Amino acid sequence: MWVQAEVFLQTLVAGILLGGLYALIGIGMTLILGVMKIINLTHGQLMMVAMYIAFWLFTLFGIDPYVSLLIAPPLMFAFGMLIQKALVNPVLRVESILPHNQVILTVGIGLVLQNVATILFTSDYRSTPVDYATTAFYLSDLWPGTPVEISLSLPWGVSFLLSVVITVLLWFFLAHTDTGKSIRATAQDKDAALIMGVNVGLMRVITFGLGSALVACAGCLFIPIYYLFPALGSQFTLIAFVITILGGLGSTLGAILGGLILGVFESMTATYVGMGWAPVGRFVIFVAALVFLPGGVASLLKTRKLTK
Amino acid sequence: MKKHLLPLAILAVLAGLPLLGLNSYVMHILILTIMWTLAGMAWNLLGGYCGQVSFGHAAFFGMGAYSAGLVHLHLGLSPWWGFLASLPLVALVALGMGMVVLRLRGPYFVLATLAIGEVLRITCENLTDFTKGTLGIMITRTWVEKTHYYYIILGLAVLTFVVCRLIVRSRWGYYFVAIREDQDAAESMGIDTTRYKTIALTVSAMLTGLAGAFYTNYMGYIDPGVVFSLGEISILIIMVVMVGGVATEWGPALGAGIMVILAEYIRSLPLIGVAYQTMFGVLLIVIIIYLPNGLVGDWPVLRRKLLRRGATA
Numbered sequence: 001m002w003v004q005a006e007v008f009l010q011t012l013v014a015g016i017l018l019g020g021l022y023a024l025i026g027i028g029m030t031l032i033l034g035v036m037k038i039i040n041l042t043h044g045q046l047m048m049v050a051m052y053i054a055f056w057l058f059t060l061f062g063i064d065p066y067v068s069l070l071i072a073p074p075l076m077f078a079f080g081m082l083i084q085k086a087l088v089n090p091v092l093r094v095e096s097i098l099p100h101n102q103v104i105l106t107v108g109i110g111l112v113l114q115n116v117a118t119i120l121f122t123s124d125y126r127s128t129p130v131d132y133a134t135t136a137f138y139l140s141d142l143w144p145g146t147p148v149e150i151s152l153s154l155p156w157g158v159s160f161l162l163s164v165v166i167t168v169l170l171w172f173f174l175a176h177t178d179t180g181k182s183i184r185a186t187a188q189d190k191d192a193a194l195i196m197g198v199n200v201g202l203m204r205v206i207t208f209g210l211g212s213a214l215v216a217c218a219g220c221l222f223i224p225i226y227y228l229f230p231a232l233g234s235q236f237t238l239i240a241f242v243i244t245i246l247g248g249l250g251s252t253l254g255a256i257l258g259g260l261i262l263g264v265f266e267s268m269t270a271t272y273v274g275m276g277w278a279p280v281g282r283f284v285i286f287v288a289a290l291v292f293l294p295g296g297v298a299s300l301l302k303t304r305k306l307t308k
Numbered sequence: 309m310k311k312h313l314l315p316l317a318i319l320a321v322l323a324g325l326p327l328l329g330l331n332s333y334v335m336h337i338l339i340l341t342i343m344w345t346l347a348g349m350a351w352n353l354l355g356g357y358c359g360q361v362s363f364g365h366a367a368f369f370g371m372g373a374y375s376a377g378l379v380h381l382h383l384g385l386s387p388w389w390g391f392l393a394s395l396p397l398v399a400l401v402a403l404g405m406g407m408v409v410l411r412l413r414g415p416y417f418v419l420a421t422l423a424i425g426e427v428l429r430i431t432c433e434n435l436t437d438f439t440k441g442t443l444g445i446m447i448t449r450t451w452v453e454k455t456h457y458y459y460i461i462l463g464l465a466v467l468t469f470v471v472c473r474l475i476v477r478s479r480w481g482y483y484f485v486a487i488r489e490d491q492d493a494a495e496s497m498g499i500d501t502t503r504y505k506t507i508a509l510t511v512s513a514m515l516t517g518l519a520g521a522f523y524t525n526y527m528g529y530i531d532p533g534v535v536f537s538l539g540e541i542s543i544l545i546i547m548v549v550m551v552g553g554v555a556t557e558w559g560p561a562l563g564a565g566i567m568v569i570l571a572e573y574i575r576s577l578p579l580i581g582v583a584y585q586t587m588f589g590v591l592l593i594v595i596i597i598y599l600p601n602g603l604v605g606d607w608p609v610l611r612r613k614l615l616r617r618g619a620t621a
Contacts, residue, residue, distance in 0.1 A: 039415045041363075041422070087593060096600030097488070097554050100361040103418055104546060105596045107363070111539065111589030119586065234538060238426060241419050249415070276434045283427040287408060290420065294412050 006148040011271040012264060013150055019263025020160040021221055024167065025236060026243030026255035028214035034187035034250030035207040038088070038102040042110035044236030046212050049113055050076050050219035051228045052121060058128040058223075065128050066158065068220045073213040080212025083109060084205045110233060117230035127227045130155065159221040166217050167256065174252070183207055187250060215240075235279075242286045248298025257297045261285070315469065322462055326455045335454040339461055339526065341561075341568045343519055346465045348548035348560030349472050350515035355546070356555035357476055358508040359488025360410070364421030366541035367428050368513040371398050372520025373535040374432065377445035382438075387447045390521040395514055402513035406506030413491070422538075429536030444531025447524065457526050464522060468515050473557065475511065484508055485555075516545075539585055547588060550595050553604030562603055 025047065032040045053075060054068040063071070091105050098104070135154035139146050174180035185193040186203040194200050243262055247254025262285065269281030289296060325338065347369065355361045375397055376390020383389075401424075409420040432439045439445070451457065475481050483504045486494040495501050524530050534540065544567065552563025570591075574584040599606045 033415075039418060087597070090597050091600075094597065094600045096596075097605070098355070098359065098361060098600075100418060101596050101600055103361065103415070104550065105593060107543060107546075108589045108592035108596065111543065111585050111592070115586035115589065234426075238423060242423070245416070245419060274434070276430070279430045280427055280434070283423050286420075286423055290412065290416060291408055294416070 002148055006150070007271065009148055010150055011267050013152065014156075015264030015267030016260060017152075017156045017160045017263070018267060019260035020163045021218055021259075022239060022243055022263050023256040023259030024163045024218040024221070025215055025240045026247060026259045027167065027170065027252055028211035028218070029240040030244050030247060030250055030252060030255040031183075031187075031207055031214070032211040033244060035183060036088070036102075036204055038106070039241060039244075040208075040211065041103060041106040041237055041241075042083075042113065042233075043211070043215055043240045044238070045110040045113040045233035046076060046080065047215045047219040047222075047236050048117060048228070048230065048233035049079070050216035051223050051232070052117060053216075054220045054223045055126055055128055055228055058130075064130065065220050065223045066162065069162070069217060072220050073216040076216035077209040077213040079209075081205050081209040083212075084208035088208070089201075089204075110237065114230050114233055121230065123230055125227050125229050128223050130224050133224060153225070155224040159225060163218070163221055166214070170214065171252075179203075179206065183210075238279075239282065242282050244296075245286060246289045246296055248296025251296065251298035253301065254296050254298035261297070315473075319466060323459075326458055332454050335458060337568060337572060339454060339458055341564045342458075342461045342465045343522060343526075344544065344548050344564035344568060345561045346461070346468045347516050347519045347545045348552065348564055349465075349468050350512045350519070351545045352549050352555065352560050353472050353475065353484075353515075354508045354512035356549060356559075357481060357488065358484040358505060360417055360505055360508065361546075362421040362509075362512075363418055363538070363542055363546070364423070364425035365513075365516050365545045366536050366538060367421070367425040368398050368402065368516040369520040369523070369541050369545075370425070370428055370432070370532070370536035371401065372517030372522075373524045373530045374439065374445075374520075375517070376521040376524035377447065377530050378439070380447050381440070381445055386450075387521075387525050388450070390524060391518060394517040394521045398513050398517035399510055402510040403506060406502075406509045410502050410505040410509065422542075425536055425538055425542055429532045432532035432536065439532070442531060442533065444529055444534075445524075446529050449528040450525070457522075461522055461526070464518055468518075469557075471511070471515065476557075480504065480507065488555075539588075543588070543592075547592055547595075550592065550602055553602030553606070556602065556604040559602050559604040566603075 025043070029040060029043050032038070032043075050072045053072040054065045057063040057068050057071060058065055087105060087109065088102060091102050094101070132154050137152045137154070137157070139148070139150040174184055182193065182198045183203050183206065185196065185198055186200050186207075190200055193203075239262070243255055243258040245258075246261060247256070247258030262282065265285050266278045266281055270278045273281065293299065295302075322342075326335070330338075347365065351362065351365055372390070372394040375394035376387040379385045379389045379393050380387040405420065405424060409417050433442050435441070436443075476484075483494070483499050486497065486499060487501050487504060491501055520535060523535065548563040548567050549560055550563070551566055552561065553559025567588075570587070571584060574587050595602070599610070603610070
């Protein structure tokens, strides 16, 4: 009985920690989706690039991945702005039959990023062997008589806390700065924002940069606890859009909740069904969201507010 | 009669090609080209005419391939029965998917198609008892020589061409284009958009499944990483259509020819050969920015540009 409870609680904790990081990936995607109205299918690949930056900083200069948080995201911010200016904007102007050209474009960018990474760094699995990787806290240290034993790994805990901090900073930026407000205005109604004097084109560029920087943060937080290889990106692109659907397209709060739900759900699938099935669980929750809740968690929040 | 002249002439040339006694490498390239043409035409019906871009045609391709592999593995039948087995299976999955996802507007369809290919791959990798997992399925090929395969895939491609042409020129085809151009307007004209999008998806998926079943018979070996691959199948199908020309009759054939030859060529180069998909990515980006409607679709623009350059020089 206690053993089962222990397994369940431990899975729950692991799920929430994972979910916090997922939320960060999801927010970047949902911001871009909200402002640009395009799905960024190269989101995971951008994270992969950031992880390689953090990896090489660690391997060559011994810079801790958490310190890379100050280096990789600004670089990716610039890179994201470049992608938007040089590639996405020209496509937005081109007349074509298919409405989804920008989406196909992001797939092309993703292909290039992933394969260039393969050429440069080979497809070997890599990781940053930080010396605190196996440090963990135990519940029994705090409460000796506890009936269930739960452990909390130090890097997981730190990554989770930092992702919460970054999310709060982002919220502050979006809610209380002029640029942040302009971004939200662009997402809500592009034309109205334009009339109000918002530089919509600039906001788009900044948003793509911001989304890239956020996913770069997630990459830096992931690398101490995960491993890295060039094809990793596509997996995280899938995760990012499942979170986006789950949370509701373009909703930041939704993305946070969606990330947490997905993290817990995946962790449960891995424990109770089997490790290999976690991606299928991801799909099940995706289809369930499409069938029963196409607006995502955000639509639930909205209806609650209205009935009150 | 005149409108059938060009296809018939091309068919006659293609049917006569093996008589020239081409070596087996050239035959291989031809077979691959025709197979990708088939898949491209199928994708084009849904993506080009109906405007529903699918990033997951590998799902249907893979299901076709696995139908052929599984009837051989479990029922001991010839893998050629895979063609028959694949049709109901693929149709069922496509119908189910259409009813769930095509009700919704926006990017849901794109996302769902992307997910389904990946999920089928993972499912196939995990159901080790049923599909042999990542080991894959090996079959004995019926013929060593390629001529038979050539005529079979040519036959299938002709079938696909005829089906697509009939649909595009029928009432359904006009519905598809109406949906692509403006879904609200189509709806207000009384077109049941969900229904016709689902029809386009199902037909497209079944045809793609046939290409998959052929792949198993021709290659003799399949594994989940190859037939459900996002980069090697789904994206390649899109590229075939994008390069050749979206919503054109001959675009997929031209695109398939270019892509297959290009892939073979780049793969033979030292160093960058390993990552030939980089070139695919670059090509895709260039095509989308400069020739968004493909070589066939943007041919008038292209010709004007070339002529002008010729005139000034």
